[in-house]
Amino acid sequence: MSAQTDFPIFPHRHLLGMAGLSYPDIETLLDRADTDVDVSRQREKKKSVLRGRTQINLFFEASTRTQASFELAGKRLGADVMNMSVASSSVKKGETLIDTAMTLNAMRPDILIIRHSAAGAAALLSRKVGCSVINAGDGAHEHPTQALLDALTIRRAKGRLDGLTVAICGDILHSRVARSNIILLNTMGARVRVVGPSTLMPAAIAQMGVEVFTSMKEGLKDADVVMMLRLQRERMTQALVPSVREYFRHYGLDAAKLALARPDALVMHPGPMNRGVEIASEIADGPQSVIEEQVEMGVAMRMAIIEALLDPRKNESRAA
Amino acid sequence: MMTPHQGTAVYQNARIVDPTHGHDGVGTLIVIDGKIAAAGADALNQGVPDGAEVHDCTGLVIVPGLVDMRVFIGEPGGEHRETIASASAAAAAGGVTSLVMMPDTDPVIDDVALVEFVLRTARETAITRVFPAAAITKGLRGAEMTEIGILLDAGAVCFTDGHQTIANAAVMRNAMRYAKDFGAMIAHETQDADLSAGGVMNEGLFASWLGFPGIPREAEVLPLERDLRLAALTGANYHAAKISTAMSADAIRAAKDKGLAVSAGVSINHLSLNENDVGEYRTFFKLSPPLRHEDDRQAMIEALRDGTIDVVVSSHDPQDVDTKRLPFSESADGAVGVETLLAAGLRLVHNGDVTLSRLIETMSTTPARLLGIEAGTLQPGACADFTLLDIDMPWVLDANTLHSRSKNTAFEDARFTGRVMQTVVAGNRVYSA
Numbered sequence: 001m002s003a004q005t006d007f008p009i010f011p012h013r014h015l016l017g018m019a020g021l022s023y024p025d026i027e028t029l030l031d032r033a034d035t036d037v038d039v040s041r042q043r044e045k046k047k048s049v050l051r052g053r054t055q056i057n058l059f060f061e062a063s064t065r066t067q068a069s070f071e072l073a074g075k076r077l078g079a080d081v082m083n084m085s086v087a088s089s090s091v092k093k094g095e096t097l098i099d100t101a102m103t104l105n106a107m108r109p110d111i112l113i114i115r116h117s118a119a120g121a122a123a124l125l126s127r128k129v130g131c132s133v134i135n136a137g138d139g140a141h142e143h144p145t146q147a148l149l150d151a152l153t154i155r156r157a158k159g160r161l162d163g164l165t166v167a168i169c170g171d172i173l174h175s176r177v178a179r180s181n182i183i184l185l186n187t188m189g190a191r192v193r194v195v196g197p198s199t200l201m202p203a204a205i206a207q208m209g210v211e212v213f214t215s216m217k218e219g220l221k222d223a224d225v226v227m228m229l230r231l232q233r234e235r236m237t238q239a240l241v242p243s244v245r246e247y248f249r250h251y252g253l254d255a256a257k258l259a260l261a262r263p264d265a266l267v268m269h270p271g272p273m274n275r276g277v278e279i280a281s282e283i284a285d286g287p288q289s290v291i292e293e294q295v296e297m298g299v300a301m302r303m304a305i306i307e308a309l310l311d312p313r314k315n316e317s318r319a320a
Numbered sequence: 321m322m323t324p325h326q327g328t329a330v331y332q333n334a335r336i337v338d339p340t341h342g343h344d345g346v347g348t349l350i351v352i353d354g355k356i357a358a359a360g361a362d363a364l365n366q367g368v369p370d371g372a373e374v375h376d377c378t379g380l381v382i383v384p385g386l387v388d389m390r391v392f393i394g395e396p397g398g399e400h401r402e403t404i405a406s407a408s409a410a411a412a413a414g415g416v417t418s419l420v421m422m423p424d425t426d427p428v429i430d431d432v433a434l435v436e437f438v439l440r441t442a443r444e445t446a447i448t449r450v451f452p453a454a455a456i457t458k459g460l461r462g463a464e465m466t467e468i469g470i471l472l473d474a475g476a477v478c479f480t481d482g483h484q485t486i487a488n489a490a491v492m493r494n495a496m497r498y499a500k501d502f503g504a505m506i507a508h509e510t511q512d513a514d515l516s517a518g519g520v521m522n523e524g525l526f527a528s529w530l531g532f533p534g535i536p537r538e539a540e541v542l543p544l545e546r547d548l549r550l551a552a553l554t555g556a557n558y559h560a561a562k563i564s565t566a567m568s569a570d571a572i573r574a575a576k577d578k579g580l581a582v583s584a585g586v587s588i589n590h591l592s593l594n595e596n597d598v599g600e601y602r603t604f605f606k607l608s609p610p611l612r613h614e615d616d617r618q619a620m621i622e623a624l625r626d627g628t629i630d631v632v633v634s635s636h637d638p639q640d641v642d643t644k645r646l647p648f649s650e651s652a653d654g655a656v657g658v659e660t661l662l663a664a665g666l667r668l669v670h671n672g673d674v675t676l677s678r679l680i681e682t683m684s685t686t687p688a689r690l691l692g693i694e695a696g697t698l699q700p701g702a703c704a705d706f707t708l709l710d711i712d713m714p715w716v717l718d719a720n721t722l723h724s725r726s727k728n729t730a731f732e733d734a735r736f737t738g739r740v741m742q743t744v745v746a747g748n749r750v751y752s753a
Binding site: 096116 | 523524525527528529530531532534536601619642645646647648649650
């Protein structure tokens, strides 16, 4: 299958965030991912397009799921994948991010996937290395591959993104998933709502192109998609929310609150979930939940992104 | 260098700007034995004195040498970032003839031995005048008061906890009361540690998109308002060292209207730059207080014009690659600036925001008066500390040419109009472009 040639060339060297990506950029990535879903559902789940290429996963923050997803994506494309996690790296010995980047760069990888707790870490790295960089989450800034896999999940379930009402609920303030989704969904023509207590909203949320709700009752009304975000336990000690009990009562997704959304509304969560904190178990496992599909789409979406960034036609056109 | 130049020198045909008596006109400056003998249009009424060196300054402006009230230096304890010698070389290249060194060193300047160390090192290695500011509290910890009386006698020119804000209102009140008895000035940067906790840039849309914890403007104005009430209570000579927000300017304006003996300073960065300059996580623009919104910058210019702000400082803060070549949120605050203070200030003059005389007043005359040091004037009898400028010369800053040991400038590759051509301290030429 040589689907590669059927898609427009993705005109970016890195994927650092959703900011800066156009409607056609995003559409191309989603179209590619659809074909990779098919690959992932075959018995023989491997392509050879990236044979001989090297992918390094550089995770400064522990993440089993995202790292596994990227690893599988690289392997299904035929690339050699190396994982570097914090525990085994020299970062703990005081080496700076830039020094680590220079060292890895000398190993001549073709693509670096980075997760780091500091916003801008992926952008910083991209200026110091000679290969493509994918941001797998930088601080509370962006997590573009998550937003794209969410979009893929929604598009496959609803057939479109344009005109849908998407409610993103919970800890918007600390969420890179929320920021990437706000940008992507706005670019694709969806109506974006954010729902949560004011203490968990960015200071300038009103200027970020979303409708802001502090009540789930109003925020979920007639929504096509309900996207829940993880609430970290430490938010209680920071005096941002008083207790799990109160949070779940007012902002946790249960059957009564979900009933306010459209009857065919999708329930999403980027994981890992806190059952009984931001989402009730019966909803997470219920018929409207597409949380497992999100995980499946994650692998296909990341295959599509890596393929698009390492598209061999980019080199040909440069040589021509 | 502190030995005054012996002999007579005549600087002719210069535009002489001296805010101390509102003078701005073409004339002559005569220096005899390191002191100003005469300045103005009729200084040469008696003819050129016998044996004088004569300098033709056609096209140049002579202003009193700048007095930079807020300079952070790494000596002792951080000499790889900056020494007193390298800071003074940078100052001279920036037209600054007197600088006040902040106590944020290691060890902290909270003891008379440190004040003496600074003065001795400056005497031996500096080419400009260097005045130590001493800490208000021991170790900058905000608890125990330093020996204000002894430190003052040793040569400390004012008291400040540098980058630290004294959180305890009772400590602040007592320091103000005690300092007042000695006629000492308390200079304070205000930022509430809890409200700004974890913050790395101005709170607003930009920080919201980047996912950075913001530093709200209220973090600055809340302790400032507390201080202004304590200044009213104690009658202290209080200086708000580095304000950055419109609401802080309003608070100072109101305090001055009430007749309080308070003054305020602003860094040249907050007059020249705003939060958008941070751009792609540029750590050289990570400052404390953070660069604010353009509305705040405009408010700073207005406050400079209307007299609410008395002093412009560089807030020179050398940082090396170890502390700046990091992700934005992990990098240190601060930018070097003593060398670009005047050039950046001249942008305000060329933009028509302030007159040259007002700019020099805020960068030289007023700081000298507030500190009680002999500087900031070209009146006969004053020390011959002055700067010659070509105010129309266009140039581009190459960070590698900075005299500072650290190159973390917020003005890298900036285009300036107006350049320091010569700096003179006690009649000696200490810098020449």
